[in-house]
Amino acid sequence: MTLYHILALSGVVFSIGIFGVLTRRNILGILMSIELMFNAANINLVAFNHYLHPGNVWGQGFSLFVITLAAAEAVVGLSLVLAIYRNIKSVFTENMNLLHG
Amino acid sequence: MFFKEDIVPQGADRWIHWLAPVAACAPAFICFAPVPFGRDIVPVDLDTGVLFILAISGLSVIGILMGGWGSGNKYSMLGGVRAAAQLVSYEIPRVLSVVPILMLYGTQNLRLITMAQQARWFNFFPKWFVFYPVIGQISFLIFLICSVAETNRTPFDIPEAESELVAGFHTEFSGLKFAFFFLAEYAYVFLASAMAAALFFGGGDGLWVRGGIIPSWLWFLAKTSVLVFVFLWFRWTYPRLRVDRLMQFCWKFLLPWSFINIALTGAWVLVH
Amino acid sequence: MSLIFYVFGALLVLSALGVVLLKNVFHSAIALVMALALVAGIFVMLGADFLGASQILVYVGGIMIIMLFVIMLSQQPVEALQRQVNEQWLLAMILSIAIGAGLAEGFKKYFAYHFKSPGLMPTSVSIGRLLLGEMIVPFEAVSLALLAALVGAVLFSQEQKDK
Numbered sequence: 001m002t003l004y005h006i007l008a009l010s011g012v013v014f015s016i017g018i019f020g021v022l023t024r025r026n027i028l029g030i031l032m033s034i035e036l037m038f039n040a041a042n043i044n045l046v047a048f049n050h051y052l053h054p055g056n057v058w059g060q061g062f063s064l065f066v067i068t069l070a071a072a073e074a075v076v077g078l079s080l081v082l083a084i085y086r087n088i089k090s091v092f093t094e095n096m097n098l099l100h101g
Numbered sequence: 102m103f104f105k106e107d108i109v110p111q112g113a114d115r116w117i118h119w120l121a122p123v124a125a126c127a128p129a130f131i132c133f134a135p136v137p138f139g140r141d142i143v144p145v146d147l148d149t150g151v152l153f154i155l156a157i158s159g160l161s162v163i164g165i166l167m168g169g170w171g172s173g174n175k176y177s178m179l180g181g182v183r184a185a186a187q188l189v190s191y192e193i194p195r196v197l198s199v200v201p202i203l204m205l206y207g208t209q210n211l212r213l214i215t216m217a218q219q220a221r222w223f224n225f226f227p228k229w230f231v232f233y234p235v236i237g238q239i240s241f242l243i244f245l246i247c248s249v250a251e252t253n254r255t256p257f258d259i260p261e262a263e264s265e266l267v268a269g270f271h272t273e274f275s276g277l278k279f280a281f282f283f284l285a286e287y288a289y290v291f292l293a294s295a296m297a298a299a300l301f302f303g304g305g306d307g308l309w310v311r312g313g314i315i316p317s318w319l320w321f322l323a324k325t326s327v328l329v330f331v332f333l334w335f336r337w338t339y340p341r342l343r344v345d346r347l348m349q350f351c352w353k354f355l356l357p358w359s360f361i362n363i364a365l366t367g368a369w370v371l372v373h
Numbered sequence: 374m375s376l377i378f379y380v381f382g383a384l385l386v387l388s389a390l391g392v393v394l395l396k397n398v399f400h401s402a403i404a405l406v407m408a409l410a411l412v413a414g415i416f417v418m419l420g421a422d423f424l425g426a427s428q429i430l431v432y433v434g435g436i437m438i439i440m441l442f443v444i445m446l447s448q449q450p451v452e453a454l455q456r457q458v459n460e461q462w463l464l465a466m467i468l469s470i471a472i473g474a475g476l477a478e479g480f481k482k483y484f485a486y487h488f489k490s491p492g493l494m495p496t497s498v499s500i501g502r503l504l505l506g507e508m509i510v511p512f513e514a515v516s517l518a519l520l521a522a523l524v525g526a527v528l529f530s531q532e533q534k535d536k
Contacts, residue, residue: 001375003488006419007480009382013389013408015473020393022465023458028444032392032405035436039412042428050419054491057499060421061508064500067424067431068515072522074436078443079529085447086532094459117399148495152426159434163406166441170399178445189438209497 006047014040025092027084031077038070105276110173113273117171122274122281125164128157129288136295137212139305139318150211151203154296155196158251161285162188168282172273183259183344188251190351195247197359198240201366202230202300211299218303229303236369239362241301243355245328248293249335250351252286256339257347294328295321378418385411396457399444406437420493423500 013036020033042063049059085091109118135150137143147153162185169181203209206217220228231237250257274282298304302324305317342350388411391404409432416425504512 001378001490002485004480004485005378005382006415007484008477009385009415011473011476011480012386014476015469016386016389016393018472019465019469022468023462024393025457025459026398028398028440028447029393029401029457032401032440035405035432036389036392036408039409039432043412043415046416046419046421046424050421051488051490057421057496057503060424060496061500061503063416063421063424064427064504065508065511065515067428069518071431071436072519075439075526076522076529078439079526081443082446083529090449091447114397114399117403120403147422149422149426149497152423152430152497156426156430156434159430160410162434162438163403163441166438166445167403170441170445182442182445185438185442189434192434 003047003051007044010040010043010047013037013043025094027081027091027093027096028078030093031074031081035070035074038066042066102276102280107278108273108275110273113173114171117167118273118278121164121168121171122278122285123164124167125161126281126285126288128160128164129285129292132157132292133288133295135211136292137215137299137304137321138295139316139321140215140310141212142305142318143212146212147210149209151199151209151214151300154292155192155199158289158292159189159192161289164285168274174273177273184253187253187257187259187344187347190348191247191250191257191355194243194351194355194359195251197356197363198243198247199300200359200363201236201240204363204366204370205230205233211296211304215299215304215306219306227303227306229301229306231301233369236362236366237301239358239365241297243359243362244297244301245331246355247351248290248297249332250347252289252293252332254286254290254332255336256342258341259344259347290329290332291325294325294332297328298324378415381411381414381418385415394458398457399441399448402437402441402444405440406433409433409437420491421496422493423495423497 017033017036017040020036021030024030024033045059045063045066049057053059081091084096088095090096109115132154134145135143135147135153165184165188166181169178169184172178202214206214208214208217218227218229222228222232226232229237231241295304298321304324305321307315307317307320307323309315310317310320385408388404388408392401392408395401395404410429413425413428413433416422416428
């Protein structure tokens with residue numbers, strides 16, 4: 001279990017998250033894939049803190065802020081999804097094309 | 102109950118219906134790890150014991166939501182959503198009521214918190230947190246009320262509400278699955294009492310412990326049993342709160358008082 | 374300890390695949406809950422015990438519950454039969470595999486050395502000192518950001534009152 005293994009794991013989860021963001025039709029699925037990407041980045045931060053800078057906890061503090069801001073962003077995104085659903089009664093992205101050229 | 106037929110409704114989601122009792126019950130047993138059952142009798146001596154218990158208790162809300170959704174039944178879903186809203190709301194004053202203890206004792210380790218309560222005022226009065234003027238009592242009352250709400254016990258048992266929503270989120274579960282939901286509830290009642298005994302009543306501390314006459318785990322179990330009796334006593338005594346009044350009680354009364362409590366504890370720590 | 378890491382890693386990759394590939398969006402939310410709990414376990418293995426508990430408290434006990442609420446409130450019976458992946462999936466798969474491979478190569482070039490793994494220590498006190506000491510400005514700024522998010526969420530989720 002070296003540093004490289006943990007970074008490889010977070011790289012795999014990050015690319016799975018990118019696949020999810022680009023392909024999901026349900027907008028809640030897109031939000032969930034974004035959360036996956038946040039978590040992959042957090043694993044990276046904590047792994048670097050543990051292996052490269054064992055004396056301090058800056059990586060973990062940064063990670064705590066990422067968790068907090070991801071919570072804020074998820075809340076705002078989900079309230080937007082609710083407002084959209086109330087208007088067009090659908091959560092699929094191909095129906096949200098009012099601004100389409 | 103073991104031999105009852107396991108019924109899954111036709112419109113239900115089989116996987117979610119199967120996993121919901123597991124997700125509701127498993128966190129209840131994990132949470133018992135950092136609880137100090139006596140002097141130096143701790144299964145896992147965790148340095149983030151308090152945060153661990155409070156975090157894992159929040160996991161069972163997912164089980165309740167899964168139970169409400171997986172039943173394929175409008176009323177179950179409504180009961181599940183109400184239960185989840187109630188649980189999430191009452192988690193906040195519960196966590197905030199534990200903060201004064203962390204401020205005073207400077208550690209989250211439950212064993213160290215109980216050890217710090219072995220001191221004595223005037224050489225005979227135990228220095229348990231519940232005896233600290235004002236801050237101890239407010240913290241204990243808020244923690245007790247929020248634990249009653251967290252475990253869906255009367256007077257906060259709208260989610261179960263036998264007379265209103267049939268049985269809320271666990272209507273469509275029969276046999277052992279139903280047993281798991283109730284096992285989770287009772288395990289959480291015991292856990293909340295054990296936590297209150299360790300945090301507020303000096304768990305394991307008491308008369309004649311030092312000489313070894315009465316073992317510390319007996320004191321801990323006695324305190325926990327008294328608190329479980331208080332939970333049961335509430336159930337016999339109080340009528341059920343209506344849902345909107347329940348939410349008002351949490352957000353408009355308990356939450357401001359827990360903030361005031363933290364401020365008062367800050368003043369106490371400053372003075373002493 | 375390596376065995377636990379491999380088990381957690383394999384389950385994490387499986388849950389992540391479940392999030393992006395499962396047809397029923399409620400199922401993929403449950404898969405995300407499992408993924409987040411496993412990430413908390415990995416945090417604890419890397420010595421971040423306070424962060425792991427906070428991850429469970431905030432992410433699983435907060436964000437995922439809100440997301441499950443919204444999924445339950447915006448469900449439609451017909452959608453369970455439609456496919457969840459849009460028509461650009463091949464291109465997206467190529468792109469994500471390319472990004473993943475690029476990341477793995479970049480990490481191998483710089484970080485494939487054996488770093489000594491220090492012992493595990495409790496971190497609550499250090500994080501408290503850091504947050505209120507050197508990171509106090511981001512701490513206060515995040516509280517402002519949370520206030521803005523709170524106000525925004527309440528504003529957006531109000532019913533439109535037509536006159």
